[in-house]
Amino acid sequence: MNYKQIVQYGVLIFGAIILIGLVLKGNISHEKFDSEKWKNWTETESELSLRWDMMNSLRNNHELIGKTRTEIIELLGKPDSETKMDFRYYLGMSKHGINTGSLTIKFNENRIVTDFSVWQG
The missing domain is CATH 1.20.5 (Single alpha-helices involved in coiled-coils or other helix-helix interfaces)
Incomplete structure (x- = not known):
């Protein structure tokens, strides 16, 4: 060469x-993750994607796996929907066209986080 x-x-x-x-x-x-902003977020024109914008910081700076349901509620607030085995948080607009998404946190029978995923669509 x-x-x-x-x-x-x-x-x-x-x-x-x-x-x-x-x-x-x-x-x-x-966007740095801010628990209070996350919990008090409402989808407005000026903050359509606030939770999306905080997701990298949340994932990188807060170990979700191993936390209890109570610890997740303290960190993220009451979920938008829940079952016995998971919490779902609406993330708002994803900045990819008109897509929205959600954060799903999965728990085991002991109410401990075993996995989480971000859905966009």
Whole structure:
């Protein structure tokens, strides 16, 4: 490989990184998770995606697996819907067209979080 080819590949890789960054810029939010904002959120025109915007921070900074139902309610408030085995929180608009979504938290028979997932559609 000669010098010219190395420079061409370097420019190509750098351009790809910039392009990926621009594409992801609108999809990854750095909104810090705030328990009170989450619990008191209402879907308004100015805050359509507040919960979506906090999801990365929530996932990265709060270990949900292993928490009790009571701890989840303390952190996220009362769920929008619940069954014996899961809580579901509405996330609002996802910033991907007209999609909305939800956070589902699954519990075992001891009321301990075993899994969670984010749905968009």
